[in-house]
Amino acid sequence: MSILVKGLTKTYDGQKALNNISFEVKKGEILGFLGPNGAGKTTTMKILCGYLLPDSGIAEISGLSVFEKSLEVRKKIGYMPEHNPLYLDLYVHEFLKFAGKLCGLKGNDLMTRIKSVIELTGLGPEQHKKIAMLSKGYRQRTGLAQAILHNPEVLILDEPTTGLDPNQILEIRSLIRDLGKEKTILFSSHILSEVEAIAERVVIINKGNILADDQINHLKQSENASPILILHMEKPGFDFSSFVQIPGFDRVEQVNPLEFKLYTTGAVDLRKAVMEASIQQDNPIRSMTLESSSLETVFRELTQSGGK
Amino acid sequence: MSAVLTLFQKEVQSFFNGLIAYLVMAVFLIGIGLFFWLFPGNVLETGAAQMDILFELGPWFFLFLIPAITMRAFAEEYRNGTIEFLLTKPVTEWQIVLGKYFAAVFLVLFALIPTLIYLITIILLGNPVGNIDTGATIGAYIGLAGLGFSFAAIGILASTFTDNQIVAFISALFLCFFMYTGFEFLSDLEYLTSINEQLSAIGMLAHYRSVSRGVVDIRDVFYFVTIIFIALLLSQNRLKGKKK
Numbered sequence: 001m002s003i004l005v006k007g008l009t010k011t012y013d014g015q016k017a018l019n020n021i022s023f024e025v026k027k028g029e030i031l032g033f034l035g036p037n038g039a040g041k042t043t044t045m046k047i048l049c050g051y052l053l054p055d056s057g058i059a060e061i062s063g064l065s066v067f068e069k070s071l072e073v074r075k076k077i078g079y080m081p082e083h084n085p086l087y088l089d090l091y092v093h094e095f096l097k098f099a100g101k102l103c104g105l106k107g108n109d110l111m112t113r114i115k116s117v118i119e120l121t122g123l124g125p126e127q128h129k130k131i132a133m134l135s136k137g138y139r140q141r142t143g144l145a146q147a148i149l150h151n152p153e154v155l156i157l158d159e160p161t162t163g164l165d166p167n168q169i170l171e172i173r174s175l176i177r178d179l180g181k182e183k184t185i186l187f188s189s190h191i192l193s194e195v196e197a198i199a200e201r202v203v204i205i206n207k208g209n210i211l212a213d214d215q216i217n218h219l220k221q222s223e224n225a226s227p228i229l230i231l232h233m234e235k236p237g238f239d240f241s242s243f244v245q246i247p248g249f250d251r252v253e254q255v256n257p258l259e260f261k262l263y264t265t266g267a268v269d270l271r272k273a274v275m276e277a278s279i280q281q282d283n284p285i286r287s288m289t290l291e292s293s294s295l296e297t298v299f300r301e302l303t304q305s306g307g308k
Numbered sequence: 309m310s311a312v313l314t315l316f317q318k319e320v321q322s323f324f325n326g327l328i329a330y331l332v333m334a335v336f337l338i339g340i341g342l343f344f345w346l347f348p349g350n351v352l353e354t355g356a357a358q359m360d361i362l363f364e365l366g367p368w369f370f371l372f373l374i375p376a377i378t379m380r381a382f383a384e385e386y387r388n389g390t391i392e393f394l395l396t397k398p399v400t401e402w403q404i405v406l407g408k409y410f411a412a413v414f415l416v417l418f419a420l421i422p423t424l425i426y427l428i429t430i431i432l433l434g435n436p437v438g439n440i441d442t443g444a445t446i447g448a449y450i451g452l453a454g455l456g457f458s459f460a461a462i463g464i465l466a467s468t469f470t471d472n473q474i475v476a477f478i479s480a481l482f483l484c485f486f487m488y489t490g491f492e493f494l495s496d497l498e499y500l501t502s503i504n505e506q507l508s509a510i511g512m513l514a515h516y517r518s519v520s521r522g523v524v525d526i527r528d529v530f531y532f533v534t535i536i537f538i539a540l541l542l543s544q545n546r547l548k549g550k551k552k
Contacts, residue, residue, distance in 0.1 A: 046392075050395070050396060050551075051395055052551055053552060071398045071399075074396060081396070085388050085391075086388075086390065086393075087318075087388075090318075090321075101310070102311060102394075102399055104310075
């Protein structure tokens with residue numbers, strides 16, 4: 001097991017930031033750590049990197065206790081903190097050299113690592129600039145470069161794409177996916193599409209409690225995520241009374257006289273029944289969209305109702 | 309050890325990338341130089357071939373300049389969040405504190421060494437040439453260095469308590485001032501006369517004076533080393549306490 005968290009509890013000023021959470025990340029897996037702001041994602045990551053001590057619980061990286069073998073563990077981890085703190089007065093190259101030396105790299109080894117990391121993160125054209133002069137996107141790359149410089153087994157990335165523009169987000173995502181081919185990655189986000197795009201498995205956390213820990217496609221199939229049909233009719237007064245007998249039907253919600261939301265249980269595709277009813281009632285369909293179950297629905301339901 | 313060296317290099321680089329190093333050196337040299345050569349009571353006026361002015365005024369310059377060097381040490385790391393970068397790298401708190409401390413010490417030496425030009429001038433101006441109290445001068449340099457190194461350690465400690473550089477500066481200034489002369493003042497209080505010797509021995513001034521006379525007593529050296537060690541140890545504990 002690359003990352004093991006068991007019964008982790010942390011209290012800040014009487015407020016529980018983490019309430020007895022446990023999860024695991026297997027070697028070579030990319031795990032998305034999802035939750036609204038203030039859910040406890042950052043706290044967990046800080047504990048894993050040895051920056052914070054929990055009140056109780058176990059945290060292990062590659063079988064080593066984070067608290068007892070702190071220095072060894074830190075050698076195995078590449079960490080990019082939230083807000084990506086960097087020394088603004090250093091040049092990119094200088095900063096990477098500093099970070100590498102702190103991790104015990106030296107000489108030729110250090111230089112080749114810096115070169116390959118710069119290439120990997122696309123920092124080439126900016127490497128001789130001061131970090132203060134870099135755009136947000138390049139700063140993010142510098143933070144990522146620093147994290148992977150010593151070729152760690154485990155990468156812990158705290159909101160790696162916040163504040164980037166859509167193109168940069170795509171680039172950083174594909175970079176993380178590439179890195180995930182060789183490394184174990186735990187990354188946090190409050191953006192659902194991001195987790196969907198990068199990770200196969202997700203841990204959803206809210207108010208210090210883990211609400212779900214599953215493969216993304218399993219979660220999408222779960223009952224929390226039944227598809228919804230959105231209907232636009234041409235004339236008002238569409239009658240749904242005949243639908244009650246259909247097994248896949250759950251309930252209907254009228255958005256406005258012409259628009260309806262048809263909730264299904266996911267068992268049966270209701271589109272055919274809607275077509276038939278539309279012909280029967282002589283009320284043509286303007287549009288019909290199947291809002292496929294997204295992680296978003298799961299997330300919203302879990303975090304709004306489930307979080308204790 | 310190599311981690312300390314890495315941190316030291318980076319700190320020194322930051323000093324020289326910015327204005328601090330040059331400013332400290334310039335203020336120290338020009339300030340001392342003015343009193344030395346120009347202001348009333350200067351060397352040329354009194355005609356005595358000695359460095360007393362440097363050793364009387366040096367501590368007061370240090371009192372302001374060294375907190376200015378050390379105020380950013382940790383305060384800036386806290387403010388920028390880079391402390392998290394440092395503490396999650398495979399280095400110990402002790403290595404971080406030492407790296408920053410040695411960089412501050414380096415800067416103190418960097419300011420002190422150019423005053424040797426004044427020393428050489430005085431030696432050459434002496435009649436006959438070289439007529440200077442060598443023992444007292446060497447002792448005074450050692451005393452000044454001991455004082456500077458202690459101030460640096462106290463400054464580093466003050467910087468671990470806040471993310472505000474001004475607060476770090478003022479508290480370091482006060483702490484250094486108190487350690488330097490505070491106990492001397494206390495020992496002058498009438499109702500403390502019974503323990504006035506012990507009180508003044510806690511302060512730095514007594515030890516500085518003793519070393520400056522040219523008698524480098526091992527007890528004085530031990531005193532300064534102890535002060536430095538305690539301040540650095542407390543700084544380290546402060547960093548460790550941040551994890552809670």
